[in-house]
Amino acid sequence: MARSPRALTLAAGVLMLALVPVAAELLDQPFYVDLFRRIMIFAIAALSLDLILGYGGMVSFGHAAYLGIGAYAVGVLTHHGIANGYLQWSLAILGSALVALAIGAVSIRTSGVYFIMITLAFTQMLYYLGISIEEYGGDDGMRLAVRSQFPGLLDLRNATAFYYLVLGILLLFLLLGQRLVDARFGMVIRAARSNEPRARAIGFSPYRYKLTAFVISGAMCGLAGALLVNQTEYLTPEFMHWTRSGEIMFMVILGGIGTLMGPVLGAAVFLLLEDVLSAWTVHWQIILGPFLVLVVLFAKKGLIGLVPDEAAPGG
Amino acid sequence: MILLVLEQTLNGLQYGVMLLLMAAGLTLVFGIMNLVNLAHGSLYMVGAYLATGFYQWTGSFLASVALALAATLVVGIVVEVVALRTLYERDHLDQVLATFGLILFFNELIAIVWGRAALYSSLPGWLSGHMQVLPGVRYPVYRALVILVGLVVAALLYLMVTRTRLGMLIRAGASNRTMVAALGVNIRLLYTVVFGVGAALAGLAGLIAGPIYAVQPGMGEQILIQVFVVIVIGGIGSIRGAVVGAVIVGMVDTLGRAFLKPVLSIVLSPSAADTAGPALASMLIYMLMAAVLAVRPQGLFPVR
Numbered sequence: 001m002a003r004s005p006r007a008l009t010l011a012a013g014v015l016m017l018a019l020v021p022v023a024a025e026l027l028d029q030p031f032y033v034d035l036f037r038r039i040m041i042f043a044i045a046a047l048s049l050d051l052i053l054g055y056g057g058m059v060s061f062g063h064a065a066y067l068g069i070g071a072y073a074v075g076v077l078t079h080h081g082i083a084n085g086y087l088q089w090s091l092a093i094l095g096s097a098l099v100a101l102a103i104g105a106v107s108i109r110t111s112g113v114y115f116i117m118i119t120l121a122f123t124q125m126l127y128y129l130g131i132s133i134e135e136y137g138g139d140d141g142m143r144l145a146v147r148s149q150f151p152g153l154l155d156l157r158n159a160t161a162f163y164y165l166v167l168g169i170l171l172l173f174l175l176l177g178q179r180l181v182d183a184r185f186g187m188v189i190r191a192a193r194s195n196e197p198r199a200r201a202i203g204f205s206p207y208r209y210k211l212t213a214f215v216i217s218g219a220m221c222g223l224a225g226a227l228l229v230n231q232t233e234y235l236t237p238e239f240m241h242w243t244r245s246g247e248i249m250f251m252v253i254l255g256g257i258g259t260l261m262g263p264v265l266g267a268a269v270f271l272l273l274e275d276v277l278s279a280w281t282v283h284w285q286i287i288l289g290p291f292l293v294l295v296v297l298f299a300k301k302g303l304i305g306l307v308p309d310e311a312a313p314g315g
Numbered sequence: 316m317i318l319l320v321l322e323q324t325l326n327g328l329q330y331g332v333m334l335l336l337m338a339a340g341l342t343l344v345f346g347i348m349n350l351v352n353l354a355h356g357s358l359y360m361v362g363a364y365l366a367t368g369f370y371q372w373t374g375s376f377l378a379s380v381a382l383a384l385a386a387t388l389v390v391g392i393v394v395e396v397v398a399l400r401t402l403y404e405r406d407h408l409d410q411v412l413a414t415f416g417l418i419l420f421f422n423e424l425i426a427i428v429w430g431r432a433a434l435y436s437s438l439p440g441w442l443s444g445h446m447q448v449l450p451g452v453r454y455p456v457y458r459a460l461v462i463l464v465g466l467v468v469a470a471l472l473y474l475m476v477t478r479t480r481l482g483m484l485i486r487a488g489a490s491n492r493t494m495v496a497a498l499g500v501n502i503r504l505l506y507t508v509v510f511g512v513g514a515a516l517a518g519l520a521g522l523i524a525g526p527i528y529a530v531q532p533g534m535g536e537q538i539l540i541q542v543f544v545v546i547v548i549g550g551i552g553s554i555r556g557a558v559v560g561a562v563i564v565g566m567v568d569t570l571g572r573a574f575l576k577p578v579l580s581i582v583l584s585p586s587a588a589d590t591a592g593p594a595l596a597s598m599l600i601y602m603l604m605a606a607v608l609a610v611r612p613q614g615l616f617p618v619r
Contacts, residue, residue, distance in 0.1 A: 110608065128598060249412060250415070290420055
C-alpha cells in the first residue's frame with residue numbers, strides 16, 4: 001500500500017521521539033530527555049490550538065490561559081497537600097474545560113478581530129488574577145513540592161517514565177485529533193470556517209459546534225499545563241503571560257496551520273531554535289522577532305508545506 | 316472622603332485620556348487599513364524611552380517632548396513602510412503574528428540599549444508641584460496638564476476627522492478604499508500618514524506616561540491590552556467609541572483599584588477583602604467588557 005510522504009515523516013518522527021531517551025542514555029546527555037519532553041508538552045498545547053485555529057478558523061490569542069489553569073490545578077492541590085495525580089489532572093482538564101466554556105461562550109458570539117482581542121483580554125485577566133493571589137505565590141509563583149503521584153502506575157520522578165507518558169499522551173491526542181477532524185463534527189467545524197452562512201443554511205448551528213471544539217481544545221491544553229508544571233516543578237503566572245499565547249500560535253504557523261503534524265514540528269523547531277539562540281545570546285528575541293515576521297510573510301504553509309501531502313504518482 | 320473620591324476621579328480621567336491617545340491611533344489604523352497592530356504598544360514604549368533619553372540629553376522638558384514626538388513619528392513611518400505595508404492585504408492571523416514579532420524585536424532592542432531595569436524620569440520644577448483645582452482640593456500640576464493636553468488632542472483629532480480634507484479622505488478610505496484610489500488619491504501615502512499620526516499619538520501617550528509610571532521594556536503591552544478592552548467596548552474603528560470606552564475603562568479601573576477594597580471590607584472580613592479586593596480590581600474591566608459584549612457584541616458604537 002502506498003504511503004504518503006507525510007505519513008512516512010510522521011512514522012519517522014514518532015520513532016525518533018521514542019528513541020530520544022535511549023540516545024540520551026548512550027550519549028550520557030540526560031538534558032535531552034528534558035528538552036524533548038518540554039517540546040512534546042508544547043506540541044500538545046500547539047496541537048490543541050490548531051484544532052480551533054487551523055480547522056475552526058478561531059484565532060484564539062489566549063491559549064496560554066488553559067496552560068495556566070492546568071498548571072494551577074496541579075500546583076494549588078499540591079500546595080494543600082493533595083498530590084494524587086488522578087485527582088490533579090482531572091481537575092486540570094475539567095477546570096480548563098469550564099474556563100474555556102465561559103470564555104468561548106462570550107467570544108464565539110463575535111468573530112474576526114473582536115475574537116482575537118477578547119481571548120487575549122480574558123487571558124490577561126486570568127494572568128492578573130494569578131499575580132494578585134498571594135496565597136499561591138502571587139507574582140513570584142511557587143515551587144511544586146512533589147510531582148503528581150500515580151501510585152502503582154508510574155513515578156514521574158523517573159525522567160524516562162515521565163517522558164514516555166508525555167509521548168503516549170501526544171500520540172493519543174494526534175489520534176484523537178485525526179478522528180475528530182475526519183468525523184462529522186470536524187466537517188461541520190471546517191464548513192463553518194470556510195463559509196459560515198452556508199453551513200447555517202444547510203441546517204447546522206455553528207455556534208454550538210464551535211463552542212464544543214473550543215472547550216475540547218481548552219481541556220487538551222489544560223492537560224498540557226498539568227504536564228508543564230510537573231516538568232518545570234515550578235508554578236508561576238508567567239505560564240499565562242500573553243507572549244506565551246503568541247509563542248504557541250507561532251509554533252502552529254511555523255509547523256503548518258490546519259495540519260496535525262505541523263504543530264508538533266513547529267513546537268520542536270521553535271524550542272530547539274530557542275535553545276540554540278539563547279545559548280548564543282541573551283538577546284535572542286531580537287533574532288526571533290524578525291524571523292517570525294519573515295515566516296509569516298513568506299512561508300505561510302509552514303514547514304510541513306515542504307513535505308508533499310499525497311503519495312507521489314506510482315509511489 | 317469626598318476629596319479622595321474627587322482626586323481618584325481625576326486620576327481616572329487622566330488614565331482615560333492616556334488610553335484615548337492610544338485607542339485613537341489603533342482604531343484609526345484598524346478602521347482604515349483593516350490592520351490589527353499589536354506593535355502599537357511598542358510605539359508607546361519607544362515614545363517613553365525617547366522622551367526620557369532626550370530629557371537627560373537636552374535638559375529641557377519641552378525640547379524632549381518635541382524631539383520624542385518627531386522621532387516616534389519617524390519610527391512609526393519606518394515600521395509602516397518596511398514591515399506593515401505588506402500586511403494590509405493579509406488576514407488578521409498574519410497581522411497578529413507579524414506584529415507580535417515586531418513587539419519581541421522592539422522590547423529586546425530597548426533592553427539592549429537601555430537595559431531591562433525600569434527607568435524613572437523626573438519632571439522639571441514648574442511641573443512637579445500641586446495646584447488648587449477647587450477650594451481645598453489640591454491636585455498634581457502634571458496630571459492636570461495631562462488631562463488638558465489629552466482633551467485638546469481629542470478635540471483636534473475630532474476636528475481633523477470631521478472638518479479637514481485629510482479627515483474626509485480618511486473617512487472615505489475607511490468606507491471604500493478602492494473607490495478612493497480610483498478617484499486619484501494616493502492611498503499608500505494616505506495610509507502612511509494615518510499610521511504616522513497614530514504612531515505620534517502613541518508616542519505622546521508614552522512620553523506622558525514616563526514621569527507617572529515606570530519606563531521599562533514590555534510597558535507597551537500592559538497598556539495595549541487595556542486599550543483593546545477600550546476599543547472592544549467602544550466598537551472597533553469608531554473614534555466616538557474610543558472616547559467613550561477610554562473614559563469608562565479609565566474610570567472603572569482607577570476607581571476599582573482605589574475603592575473596591577474598602578467597599579468589600581464592609582461586607583467581608585478584612586483579610587478576605589485584602590485578598591479579593593486587588594484581585595477583583597484587576598479583573599474589573601475585563602468583566603465589564605464581557606458584560607458589554609453579552610448585550611452588544613459589536614460594542615457600544617458599532618461602525619457598520
